[in-house]
Amino acid sequence: MSGRTVVIPHLGRVEGHGGIFVRIEGNRVTQVEMDIFEGSRYYEALLKGKHFQEVQGIITRICAICSASHTVTALQALEEALGVKVSERVHDLRGLLLLGATIESHALHVFALALPDFLGYESVLAMASQYREEVVQALRLKQLGNKIQDLIGGRAVHPVNTLVGGFGKLPRHRELEALAAELEQALPVLDRFVDLAASIPLPQVKPGPTVYVALRPYVEAFRFRGVSLCTSRGEEYPLSAYREVIREFTVEHSHAKHAALEEGTTYMVGSLARLKLWGHYLTGRAKAAFQRLLPDPKDDNPLLNNWAQLVELVHSVERALEICHELLGQPEEPRDLVDYQVRAGRGIGAIEVPRGTLFHEYELDEAGRVVAANVITPTAQNLANLERDLRAGAEAVLVAGNGLSDKELKLRLEMVARAYDPCISCSVHLVRS
Amino acid sequence: MPDRALVVGFGNPLMGDDGAGIAVLEALRSLALPQTVRLVDGGTDASTLARLWDGEPLVVLVDALARGYDPGTLTVLDRLALRELAVNQPHVHALALPACVEWVFLAEPRLGEATVVLVGIEPATVAPTHALSPAVAAAIPQAVRTVLGLLGLPNQAGQEPPRPTKTQDKRSSSEPA
Numbered sequence: 001m002s003g004r005t006v007v008i009p010h011l012g013r014v015e016g017h018g019g020i021f022v023r024i025e026g027n028r029v030t031q032v033e034m035d036i037f038e039g040s041r042y043y044e045a046l047l048k049g050k051h052f053q054e055v056q057g058i059i060t061r062i063c064a065i066c067s068a069s070h071t072v073t074a075l076q077a078l079e080e081a082l083g084v085k086v087s088e089r090v091h092d093l094r095g096l097l098l099l100g101a102t103i104e105s106h107a108l109h110v111f112a113l114a115l116p117d118f119l120g121y122e123s124v125l126a127m128a129s130q131y132r133e134e135v136v137q138a139l140r141l142k143q144l145g146n147k148i149q150d151l152i153g154g155r156a157v158h159p160v161n162t163l164v165g166g167f168g169k170l171p172r173h174r175e176l177e178a179l180a181a182e183l184e185q186a187l188p189v190l191d192r193f194v195d196l197a198a199s200i201p202l203p204q205v206k207p208g209p210t211v212y213v214a215l216r217p218y219v220e221a222f223r224f225r226g227v228s229l230c231t232s233r234g235e236e237y238p239l240s241a242y243r244e245v246i247r248e249f250t251v252e253h254s255h256a257k258h259a260a261l262e263e264g265t266t267y268m269v270g271s272l273a274r275l276k277l278w279g280h281y282l283t284g285r286a287k288a289a290f291q292r293l294l295p296d297p298k299d300d301n302p303l304l305n306n307w308a309q310l311v312e313l314v315h316s317v318e319r320a321l322e323i324c325h326e327l328l329g330q331p332e333e334p335r336d337l338v339d340y341q342v343r344a345g346r347g348i349g350a351i352e353v354p355r356g357t358l359f360h361e362y363e364l365d366e367a368g369r370v371v372a373a374n375v376i377t378p379t380a381q382n383l384a385n386l387e388r389d390l391r392a393g394a395e396a397v398l399v400a401g402n403g404l405s406d407k408e409l410k411l412r413l414e415m416v417a418r419a420y421d422p423c424i425s426c427s428v429h430l431v432r433s
Numbered sequence: 434m435p436d437r438a439l440v441v442g443f444g445n446p447l448m449g450d451d452g453a454g455i456a457v458l459e460a461l462r463s464l465a466l467p468q469t470v471r472l473v474d475g476g477t478d479a480s481t482l483a484r485l486w487d488g489e490p491l492v493v494l495v496d497a498l499a500r501g502y503d504p505g506t507l508t509v510l511d512r513l514a515l516r517e518l519a520v521n522q523p524h525v526h527a528l529a530l531p532a533c534v535e536w537v538f539l540a541e542p543r544l545g546e547a548t549v550v551l552v553g554i555e556p557a558t559v560a561p562t563h564a565l566s567p568a569v570a571a572a573i574p575q576a577v578r579t580v581l582g583l584l585g586l587p588n589q590a591g592q593e594p595p596r597p598t599k600t601q602d603k604r605s606s607s608e609p610a
Contacts, residue, residue, distance in 0.1 A: 042561035061447050065478060125519060125535050139483060139540035146484055
């Protein structure tokens with residue numbers, strides 16, 4: 001049987017590097033492989049032997065876009081290991097930091113990396129020829145996310161104000177008032193982006209039923225801090241069981257580890273998963289956007305993850321505004337930092353970050369040095385499911401259009417891969433020409 | 434030299450030569466530069482330039498720049514050359530620095546009044562390691578001198594500053610360590 005091979009050696013507009021290999025026989029896809037660099041094993045090795053206070057400086061280098069996410073998750077794990085209990089205000093401020101990270105990450109991905117596909121442009125710069133205002137507003141939204149991280153974390157990338165036990169410096173009321181005013185202004189801008197998204201028909205990719213995984217929020221509301229690990233099949237596990245629930249494995253064709261649930265089922269984490277499990281908790285404009293952009297709860301088209309991110313973007317601005325008002329109702333104080341004794345221990349951190357559930361686990365010795373570290377990123381968890389969806393995406397194109405060119409097929413495959421917003425990244429960013 | 438200048442190093446020092454821009458920044462920090470020169474670690478996201486820029490008339494960006502030259506080769510690109518790189522390479526990985534900078538120019542037209550220059554260092558190895566490759570490590574002093582030249586400052590040895598680059602794409606070989 002004659003066959004063809006489609007190779008995308010370098011996946012554009014994905015955070016980091018990725019390559020896709022697809023083998024087709026007739027109208028049948030016989031092989032799909034995606035290879036990326038995913039650096040969590042390297043960083044785990046780097047952390048071993050370091051004092052816990054050095055962890056943040058190293059872990060935030062994993063990724064510019066995800067630095068706040070890694071910081072908050074690492075702090076949660078380290079505090080559990082050290083027996084440190086932080087105040088509700090610290091939880092709120094870390095929540096605000098994560099919302100800033102979500103605004104930044106989703107604005108970059110939805111507007112600059114995914115929208116050009118749907119609107120038929122090669123890049124966000126090409127898109128500016130007809131959608132200049134949208135391109136400008138997209139960067140302003142991303143900057144708003146940076147600004148939140150700057151205010152709460154001490155600087156926009158690689159936060160330094162976030163410490164084990166709390167915050168070395170709290171935002172002043174006048175700073176929170178200024179931030180709240182900017183967040184208010186962002187809401188009508190986001191409404192226009194929701195209108196734009198609603199006008200775009202999504203290509204259909206039907207991979208079959210998908211299992212979604214996300215943390216149960218710590219309160220009955222749409223939140224990124226969670227208390228247990230839930231699946232869309234109705235299972236619920238304590239966070240301490242994450243290593244048994246999530247089975248990591250290596251594959252020959254990839255530098256990155258893949259993951260599946262206990263019995264080998266692949267699964268999806270991220271915005272779409274969170275909305276599938278907890279979208280009913282959304283309120284306000286985010287709820288309206290959710291109902292408009294994702295009306296069918298049974299639709300497993302992975303491209304919907306782009307619109308799910310847009311819904312979360314609206315939620316993040318609304319929730320950040322709520323937290324600002326809550327903090328403005330509290331007395332202004334210079335810092336919120338609890339004392340603690342260094343001790344040996346083990347702790348797990350699990351947070352819903354822009355691309356999905358992020359796990360950090362540390363074991364410390366009596367001196368506070370890292371004896372063992374384990375990091376499982378959302379991208380590593382999504383890879384096996386992404387390969388499944390790439391196969392479905394390729395088959396859908398083959399069935400729909402006889403004689404489709406490799407270029408068209410590649411575009412569809414790239415759209416599926418980008419929908420997962422894989423962050424391989426961050427680690428490598430150099431300029432190529 | 435201009436009234437004020439911003440120098441931003443980009444890169445990830447945990448990924449070998451990807452950290453070349455940060456290495457140059459650290460070397461500049463060890464010098465007694467005038468307070469009118471602001472040195473900033475930009476991490477790996479060049480779109481933060483929009484927030485880092487504070488009206489400085491001169492902005493020097495330093496980053497690893499893979500163009501297929503010998504490792505350690507320095508390339509100086511002005512605004513036009515950067516734009517060309519962004520437009521001609523729309524699919525370069527994620528939003529690479531040239532595309533990010535163009536995006537920033539679209540959203541912040543005031544930045545167009547500043548002179549923006551990229552000093553690129555050709556990498557040899559971009560992989561998980563703390564260390565720069567020998568060729569790139571050897572190129573750091575010359576990169577520092579190049580930045581000082583762009584700033585109109587004398588180099589460490591007190592020599593006259595190199596002439597600011599005016600061509601769109603000027604390459605110079607790195608010096609041995």
